[in-house]
Amino acid sequence: MKTLRPITLCLLLLAAVGAFAGEVIDGVVATVNRKPVLESDWDEAVRFEAFMQQKPLAAVTEADRVGALQRLIDRRLLEMQMNERSPLAPSSQDIRLNLATLREQISGAQTPQGWTSLLAAYGFTEPALEANLRDQKQVMSFIEVRLRPNVHVQPEEIEAYYRAQVVPDMEKAGLRIIALQELQGKIHELLVQQHIDQLLDAWLHNLRQQSQIRSTITLPTVPSSAERAGLGGN
Numbered sequence: 552m553k554t555l556r557p558i559t560l561c562l563l564l565l566a567a568v569g570a571f572a573g574e575v576i577d578g579v580v581a582t583v584n585r586k587p588v589l590e591s592d593w594d595e596a597v598r599f600e601a602f603m604q605q606k607p608l609a610a611v612t613e614a615d616r617v618g619a620l621q622r623l624i625d626r627r628l629l630e631m632q633m634n635e636r637s638p639l640a641p642s643s644q645d646i647r648l649n650l651a652t653l654r655e656q657i658s659g660a661q662t663p664q665g666w667t668s669l670l671a672a673y674g675f676t677e678p679a680l681e682a683n684l685r686d687q688k689q690v691m692s693f694i695e696v697r698l699r700p701n702v703h704v705q706p707e708e709i710e711a712y713y714r715a716q717v718v719p720d721m722e723k724a725g726l727r728i729i730a731l732q733e734l735q736g737k738i739h740e741l742l743v744q745q746h747i748d749q750l751l752d753a754w755l756h757n758l759r760q761q762s763q764i765r766s767t768i769t770l771p772t773v774p775s776s777a778e779r780a781g782l783g784g785n
Contacts (some may be wrong), residue, residue: 561692571623574583576589577589577591579625580593580596580620580766581593581620581764581765581766582626583762583763584631584764586627588624592623593619595679596619596620597615597616598613598673599673599675599683601678602680608672617768620768621770624766626686628759628762629693632697633689636693636712639692639693639696640685641685641688641692645688646681646684649688650677650681650684654666661679695747698747698750698754699743702743702750704742704743709735709738712738712741713735716734717729717734732733
């Protein structure tokens with residue numbers, strides 16, 4: 552049998568150590584139905600949420616990171632409900648328009664240099680940011696298509712919201728009271744979205760109950776709709 556030279560053996564050991572170190576750096580932080588969620592996935596989710604909120608990475612708390620992991624797990628659960636070839640994927644044009652809107656809304660992002668610097672501050676390239684936007688929009692479209700048909704807002708519900716919420720807010724702000732007929736469409740859509748959030752909460756609860764979820768991080772029991780900003784957004 553041919554004996555390995557000492558230098559060759561050292562190189563092989565270093566390679567093995569390097570591979571092991573790579574696994575530690577990008578270790579598995581959770582599994583969803585035995586499918587891994589890597590630390591790099593979690594880090595990217597944290598950075599994406601911070602970018603969308605325009606929150607400096609230095610201001611991201613541990614609670615923010617844990618919340619991002621929970622939302623990432625929820626997204627994986629929803630993605631498992633989708634067909635592999637979903638027709639809901641946004642077009643490249645839709646994503647470019649979304650990016651253009653983002654740049655208009657963010658101070659200093661209008662110039663090429665400012666945009667490049669902003670992306671670098673959050674560790675993104677433009678294609679990587681586009682990929683995150685595409686994934687987010689596809690999941691949101693899936694939620695909309697799946698849940699909106701189950702929502703039925705009654706006229707009396709719209710009127711009750713108008714009298715209990717809208718009118719007092721206008722009076723408090725000293726504004727002219729706008730008639731219900733003028734706001735009916737907007738109130739209807741707002742209530743539809745509230746009902747979709749409630750249905751989504753219940754759906755995710757059931758998916759969690761039916762799934763095998765393991766995490767090395769202690770997760771909150773059940774996130775509220777407001778805490779699942781990563782599933783909504785711009």
